[in-house]
Amino acid sequence: MKEKFNVIGKPVIRQDGKAKVTGQAKFADDYKFPNTLFGVMVRTKSTHAIIKNIDYSEIENDKNIVTIIDASDIKGAKKTGLIRKDQPVFAFDKIVTPGDVVAMLVGVDVDELRILAKKVKIELEELPSLTDPEKSLDPDSPLIHPEFNTNLVVHHPLRKGDIEKGFNESDYIIEQTYTTPHIEHAYIEPECVTAIPLEGDKGIYIIGSIQNPFTVRRIVAEVLNFPLNKVRVEQAELGGSFGGKDDIMCILSARASIAALKTKRPVKIKYTREESILESYKRHPYRMHYKVGYTKEGKIKAMKIDILADAGAYCSMTPYVTWRSVVQATGPYEIENVWTDVRAVYTNNPYTGAMRGFGSPQIVFAQESLMDDIAVSLGLTPDEIRRINGYRYGSITASGQRLENHDVNLMKVLDTACEATNFREKWLENEKHHNRRIPTIEFKDEIINKNLILSDREFVEPEDTWKKGIGLAISFRGSSLGAEGIDAAAAYLSIQSDGSAYLLCGLAENGQGMKTAYSIIVSEILGIPVENIYYLELTTAHIPDSGPTVASRSTVMGGGAVKNASEILRKRFEDFLRSQWQLTEDDLIVFENNKIYVKGKEKFSLSFSEFTALAYKKGICLASIGWYPGPKIHWDEKVGQGKAYFTYVYGAQVAEVRVNIVTGEVYIDKITAVHDPGKVINLLGALGQVYGGVTQGAGYAIFEELSKQNGFPQELNFDQYLIPTSKDVGEIVPIFIEGKDEFGPWGAKSLGEPTLELTSAAINNAIRNAVGERYFNLPVNLEEVILKRKLRPGDIQRGSL
Amino acid sequence: MKKNKILKKIKLRFTLNGEPVELETLPNKRLLDLLRDDLNLTGTKEGCSIGECGACTVIVNDKAVNSCLMLAGEINGSAIITIEGISQNGNLHPLQENFLKFGAVQCGFCIPGMILSAYALLNKNRRPDEETIKEAIAGNLCRCTGYKQIIEAIKNTKL
Ligand code: FES
Numbered sequence: 001m002k003e004k005f006n007v008i009g010k011p012v013i014r015q016d017g018k019a020k021v022t023g024q025a026k027f028a029d030d031y032k033f034p035n036t037l038f039g040v041m042v043r044t045k046s047t048h049a050i051i052k053n054i055d056y057s058e059i060e061n062d063k064n065i066v067t068i069i070d071a072s073d074i075k076g077a078k079k080t081g082l083i084r085k086d087q088p089v090f091a092f093d094k095i096v097t098p099g100d101v102v103a104m105l106v107g108v109d110v111d112e113l114r115i116l117a118k119k120v121k122i123e124l125e126e127l128p129s130l131t132d133p134e135k136s137l138d139p140d141s142p143l144i145h146p147e148f149n150t151n152l153v154v155h156h157p158l159r160k161g162d163i164e165k166g167f168n169e170s171d172y173i174i175e176q177t178y179t180t181p182h183i184e185h186a187y188i189e190p191e192c193v194t195a196i197p198l199e200g201d202k203g204i205y206i207i208g209s210i211q212n213p214f215t216v217r218r219i220v221a222e223v224l225n226f227p228l229n230k231v232r233v234e235q236a237e238l239g240g241s242f243g244g245k246d247d248i249m250c251i252l253s254a255r256a257s258i259a260a261l262k263t264k265r266p267v268k269i270k271y272t273r274e275e276s277i278l279e280s281y282k283r284h285p286y287r288m289h290y291k292v293g294y295t296k297e298g299k300i301k302a303m304k305i306d307i308l309a310d311a312g313a314y315c316s317m318t319p320y321v322t323w324r325s326v327v328q329a330t331g332p333y334e335i336e337n338v339w340t341d342v343r344a345v346y347t348n349n350p351y352t353g354a355m356r357g358f359g360s361p362q363i364v365f366a367q368e369s370l371m372d373d374i375a376v377s378l379g380l381t382p383d384e385i386r387r388i389n390g391y392r393y394g395s396i397t398a399s400g401q402r403l404e405n406h407d408v409n410l411m412k413v414l415d416t417a418c419e420a421t422n423f424r425e426k427w428l429e430n431e432k433h434h435n436r437r438i439p440t441i442e443f444k445d446e447i448i449n450k451n452l453i454l455s456d457r458e459f460v461e462p463e464d465t466w467k468k469g470i471g472l473a474i475s476f477r478g479s480s481l482g483a484e485g486i487d488a489a490a491a492y493l494s495i496q497s498d499g500s501a502y503l504l505c506g507l508a509e510n511g512q513g514m515k516t517a518y519s520i521i522v523s524e525i526l527g528i529p530v531e532n533i534y535y536l537e538l539t540t541a542h543i544p545d546s547g548p549t550v551a552s553r554s555t556v557m558g559g560g561a562v563k564n565a566s567e568i569l570r571k572r573f574e575d576f577l578r579s580q581w582q583l584t585e586d587d588l589i590v591f592e593n594n595k596i597y598v599k600g601k602e603k604f605s606l607s608f609s610e611f612t613a614l615a616y617k618k619g620i621c622l623a624s625i626g627w628y629p630g631p632k633i634h635w636d637e638k639v640g641q642g643k644a645y646f647t648y649v650y651g652a653q654v655a656e657v658r659v660n661i662v663t664g665e666v667y668i669d670k671i672t673a674v675h676d677p678g679k680v681i682n683l684l685g686a687l688g689q690v691y692g693g694v695t696q697g698a699g700y701a702i703f704e705e706l707s708k709q710n711g712f713p714q715e716l717n718f719d720q721y722l723i724p725t726s727k728d729v730g731e732i733v734p735i736f737i738e739g740k741d742e743f744g745p746w747g748a749k750s751l752g753e754p755t756l757e758l759t760s761a762a763i764n765n766a767i768r769n770a771v772g773e774r775y776f777n778l779p780v781n782l783e784e785v786i787l788k789r790k791l792r793p794g795d796i797q798r799g800s801l
Numbered sequence: 802m803k804k805n806k807i808l809k810k811i812k813l814r815f816t817l818n819g820e821p822v823e824l825e826t827l828p829n830k831r832l833l834d835l836l837r838d839d840l841n842l843t844g845t846k847e848g849c850s851i852g853e854c855g856a857c858t859v860i861v862n863d864k865a866v867n868s869c870l871m872l873a874g875e876i877n878g879s880a881i882i883t884i885e886g887i888s889q890n891g892n893l894h895p896l897q898e899n900f901l902k903f904g905a906v907q908c909g910f911c912i913p914g915m916i917l918s919a920y921a922l923l924n925k926n927r928r929p930d931e932e933t934i935k936e937a938i939a940g941n942l943c944r945c946t947g948y949k950q951i952i953e954a955i956k957n958t959k960l
């Protein structure tokens with residue numbers, strides 16, 4: 001393996017950076033096409049109902065309406081979905097969630113169309129709504145999609161060892177239930193897409209805020225009944241996604257395309273923030289029941305886990321998301337006897353799908369909170385309990401996979417995090433000062449009678465208000481899609497005769513800096529500067545389908561494909577030069593600093609552009625397509641056993657907080673994030689991933705929650721759905737441990753998601769360390785800390801209403 | 802018979818990125834739409850439309866404002882600066898340079914607003930401390946970066 005790098009691992013300025021700091025970068029709504037029409041959605045006020053009739057008579061002839069589109073305009077599939085075909089482009093038989101759209105008004109003046117949208121008469125037969133996932137599988141609950149005969153979307157079982165024997169061998173047993181809420185992706189750019197009909201029967205061209213152009217293409221082709229090559233999808237600069245601009249963009253693209261073909265004009269759909277939050281999918285809320293048995297020495301003997309995920313009204317990516325949960329639910333601990341069930345069910349709530357973390361933030365919160373409780377019950381420190389049970393090289397996971405062929409750096413990240421924060425000493429110190437409750441004073445009856453004025457000692461002393469806490473969480477995480485998904489990616493590299501290059505990978509840039517990382521890989525192999533590489537706009541017409549950009553795939557899969565494309569060229573160039581210069585196999589040809597030369601024979605030296613000019617003249621092909629198929633993995637659905645992922649990454653985070661026991665406020669002073677992402681490709685990008693992921697994780701921990709009333713999201717804009725601002729998170733200290741791995745480019749794996757999944761558990765453990773109370777329900781916001789319950793709009797009916 | 806009414810236009814004069822501008826527009830137009838639609842300056846972004854996200858931040862008479870909350874009529878006679886106007890003769894503004902150098906940009910959607918909030922701050926306080934910087938950008942939401950590299954970039958900018 002190459003040990004010394006010229007570009008890899010250094011801080012490199014993002015290639016798309018200049019356009020983004022000058023306002024030149026074009027996001028979906030910045031594209032304007034002549035003659036464009038706009039689409040405005042028609043929704044109902046219902047959560048669950050049968051659609052009897054839709055009556056447009058009041059608005060049909062309004063001059064602002066160019067056309068009205070609904071399910072009757074669809075030539076192909078009326079219902080679509082990435083995994084299961086349950087989501088209508090336009091609802092035609094039933095309303096199953098408040099975000100559902102029955103029709104789209106198309107015209108020039110959006111404001112007028114919005115007024116008209118309210119005048120469409122929709123005749124509905126209301127059905128009882130089902131918003132509590134716990135009731136989904138009750139025999140008398142309504143079926144959300146009667147065609148499937150059950151509200152169960154998926155059930156992933158995992159069975160290892162003998163669970164009863166494990167509990168019998170245990171000295172102690174703890175049982176806990178944890179919950180997590182709906183979380184909004186909150187990309188700052190709301191959804192936007194334009195569809196343009198192509199003249200001459202060439203099909204349709206779509207450009208938008210699209211996370212996965214290939215999935216959009218597939219869905220739109222199904223809906224239009226077009227072959228794939230007549231749907232050309234381009235990704236505009238994407239204003240954040242975090243897994244969130246996939247299914248929703250498929251649906252919006254399909255709506256815009258139908259209207260564009262019908263009107264023969266470009267049709268743009270641009271969502272307001274309110275529509276975005278109302279209709280787009282969320283992170284799954286989980287209810288997680290854990291039962292764990294362990295010995296008095298702290299060895300975990302058995303773990304029984306029962307998880308219920310709210311899939312909401314549509315399936316979306318739920319089977320994959322919950323599959324990651326079943327693989328990782330025990331946490332990174334070697335446990336002989338495991339019995340896990342993860343079920344996801346339909347409800348009338350907003351649907352849930354991919355979001356950064358992809359099924360892990362929920363379980364890490366539960367299982368890492370539980371580990372601390374085990375430690376406390378035995379008088380051990382949190383790091384001790386993790387050392388007793390944590391994975392090492394050769395450990396067997398819950399799914400029966402032996403961890404090998406890569407550095408299993410769990411203990412190393414744990415030790416590093418503890419040392420960097422002086423964890424154990426601080427933790428033990430804080431344990432001495434538990435005092436969650438507001439301090440009380442004792443008094444005798446007569447004081448009240450004679451003294452109505454409070455004396456100083458009846459107020460909380462400022463030093464009693466703030467309690468310090470430190471908390472730890474560790475995790476392992478499978479890279480890429482794993483045994484559930486198709487896993488392969490392509491890259492296209494074309495060198496020009498002057499030595500400049502075009503590069504494109506089939507995975508999509510979502511703002512995480514992938515284009516730059518890929519260019520660095522080319523630069524490392526061919527020795528050309530990153531600035532000389534032009535990263536092409538991703539359109540489905542120019543590169544093979546590489547699957548979705550989710551689940552930490554981009555570096556390991558896309559990077560693998562780019563490396564392959566670069567190596568194909570490098571090999572071809574070397575072969576050509578060997579014959580041109582009459583070299584032997586032992587001569588070492590070096591590609592660096594925009595030059596090619598033979599080591600020790602400096603007369604054989606060319607600048608890269610001299611070389612490309614020469615190769616071009618001699619008829620050498622200067623382009624290549626790289627391909628990276630994921631290594632073989634397998635999975636037994638029935639017992640949840642197998643080689644789930646081809647490799648894993650490891651992380652540890654330590655949170656240091658202060659808790660105000662009077663107001664319930666939690667202030668995050670510092671998060672130390674130690675990650676083994678494999679090889680770091682771009683240091684600046686990697687740091688940004690840690691800062692960003694930890695901050696999202698902190699929001700998940702202490703304030704984010706999308707609450708619902710009868711399935712309607714209650715926080716529809718940023719005045720109510722609060723995400724962290726510049727003032728909300730203290731210091732973040734990233735530390736990288738670069739483990740070796742045979743997979744991925746030079747062993748580079750993933751980082752974006754592990755950074756997020758650990759934070760809420762570390763913070764929850766820190767809060768417990770501060771106040772001596774365990775919290776089981778995210779977010780641990782003010783009310784949770786003080787009251788141990790949530791104060792939600794609508795939970796309590798006010799007398800005045 | 803229904804009568805069709807249309808709004809009368811208003812005339813505006815202001816300076817935009819240092820250049821005098823005169824135009825006619827509808828009085829019910831937001832400054833944000835005036836910039837994006839009439840003047841094709843799409844660097845100014847729309848994220849929430851209610852003054853919460855700061856993506857639409859521009860500078861009006863040296864102050865950072867949310868252009869989604871301002872009507873076109875209010876800007877008559879003002880000096881407006883947008884993200885397109887802060888680089889001089891093709892050279893990036895030191896803030897822009899530093900946003901790149903410190904890795905402060907991810908998806909980039911919040912970045913024009915973020916840079917302009919920082920620009921307004923630095924023009925009245927050349928050496929702000931970290932708390933002041935955090936305060937100045939607290940109205941600009943960013944979901945990608947966690948703000949750290951943005952704060953570093955601003956702190957290290959010397960005008
Ligand atoms: S769009 Fe103006 S503040 Fe969000």
Ligand code: FES
Pocket residue numbers: 188239240511905906907908909910911912942943944945946
């Ligand atoms: S860089 Fe994406 S929102 Fe700030």
